[in-house]
Amino acid sequence: MKQILTFLTTTLFLTAVHAQTLKTGVWRGGLQRTDGNEIAFNFDVKQVQGKSVFIIHNAAERLEVKDISFDGDSCFINMPFFESQFRLKVVNNGELAGLWIRGSSSKNLVVPFKAVYGSTERYPVTSRPSYNVTGKWATSFLSTDGNEQAIAELVQKGQKLTGTFLTATGDYRYLEGVVNKDSLQMSGFDGGHAYYFSAKIKDAKHLSDGVFVSGPVYKQSWTAERNDTATLPRNEAAMYVNPGEDKLDFTFTDLDGKKVSINDTRFKNKVVVIQIMGSWCPNCMDETAFLSRFYDKNKNRGIEMIALAYEYSEDLQRSQKSLLKFQQRFNVQYPILITGVKASDTLRTQKTLPQLTPIKTFPSTVFIGKDGKVKKIDTGFNGPGTGVHYDEYKKEFNKIIDELLINAER
Structure with missing residues (x-):
């Protein structure tokens, strides 16, 4: 089943007399690296209520982008996540050329980009396959x-x-x-x-x-x-509770500016899932989609969740802006807390969760029992693009939650 990610923020400003419109239909875009390795993707342009909408194709996934504006022959496409934007010119009978710019923890990443109208291929094919690599x-x-x-x-x-x-x-x-x-x-x-x-x-x-x-x-x-039986090595990014510790103790600010603590009444006598994440992290995006749906269906069973965000910057306003997009897109009803510590900070764990060994990967997930003690920590996430591995992850997640709820009743 195709995954459709719909991004709700929509702006379209026609600020010039000769403002351009984009051709509806299929396009082929490509990020132009200096080494000649082009990162290509396909997208559609549609007109919805008189406004341009981009739909990016990646296998079964469809990413819908509505935040598009024009100024003369310039087109600005603001991606819904990751502090990412295309700054383009309409050239050559409606084709596009310009830059893809993405924020980071230091300087912005910038890559030349061009898009051709009417092309359905991702990469050219000149000969029939010699093998099937399924x-x-x-x-x-x-x-x-x-x-x-x-x-x-x-x-x-x-x-x-x-x-x-x-x-x-x-x-x-x-x-x-x-x-x-x-x-x-x-x-x-x-x-x-x-x-x-x-x-x-x-x-x-x-x-x-x-x-x-x-x-x-x-x-x-x-x-x-x-290798049909291939397995991954032991996760070297595993996290543990430090010796002598069994409970977490933290207080951070949520996206509304309110202080939230793991010791608040809301989380007492509940199974609590702590999501260690960042709005810059693609696997965190997939995990957030899963956790948000799970929480909506299971919150009345005595389950709570908290997301702890480690962002590109210590700037709370910048972090809040990025995280609000996550919250709104996935309809996240559990608290998302801004730690105020950069994801790249080598002391991020000591500054925020000193009871744990170092955070080595995003996302990571901490499971807390009704007694407030850490019961299990998972690192990494197999998203929907992994097929059967994603199904296995969901089964394991449900099993962990069920066991924590059952054990708490004994």
Whole structure:
């Protein structure tokens, strides 16, 4: 079932006499890296009540973007998350060219962008596939600091390829691409994160010469071997409660400026789920969607949730603006608290949750029993783009909650 993320903030200002309109229909966009590895994605433009709407395609996912404005021959597309924006010019009979700009903890990331109207391809295909790569692949991302093990889950239908890569701490969300003779290409763009993967299909069981790029400059090599029983290594990003500790103790400000504490009456004698997250984190976005739905259905069972946000900046207003988009988009009814500590701060755990060993990955999830004691900590998240792995995660999450509720009644 296709996932449709609908972003509700809508602005359209026509501030020039010769304000442009965008052609409705299919487009192909591409982020133009200097090394020639283009991060491509497809999108539709529709007119809804006289306003332009972008719908970005990533495999089964559809990302709807409504915050679009025009000024003369310029077009500004504000992505709903990740402090991300396109600044474009309408050129060449309605085509688009300009920049993709995304905020970060330091300076903005900037990548040239262009889009062509009427193109339905993600990447060109010139020859029929020599192999079918559908299946599970044990993958190694290569680095001088040590290789990272991952699993590629791929589905090939003719020349079309979809799938994702899972690591011990999360996944690369929805990827889409093609198989062209003995090579593959896949990409994904969610408004804040841009990924491209390519590889040679050496034979039916081996992928070689893999290239992974992200954003404007990051690049890494990878290889893979078909393995239907592949598993991920033990999660080295695991978190624990420090010796001598069993309860958390924190107070932070919510998005309305009110102080909220884990010791508040609201959370007494409840099973409490603590979500360690950030609005910049793509897996946190998927986890928030899941947790929000779960909370709505289960809050009357004696369950509470709290999100602790670690953002790009210590600027509370900047953090609040980004987190409000999360809250509104996913209709989050549990408190989202601003820790005021940057996600990149190496002392983030000591400053906020000193009872725990260091936070090494986002998201992480802390399960607290009705007695107020930490019972379990999970790190990472397998999102809906991982298929069966996402289903397994949901089953395990429900099992943990049910056990905590049952044990509390004994």
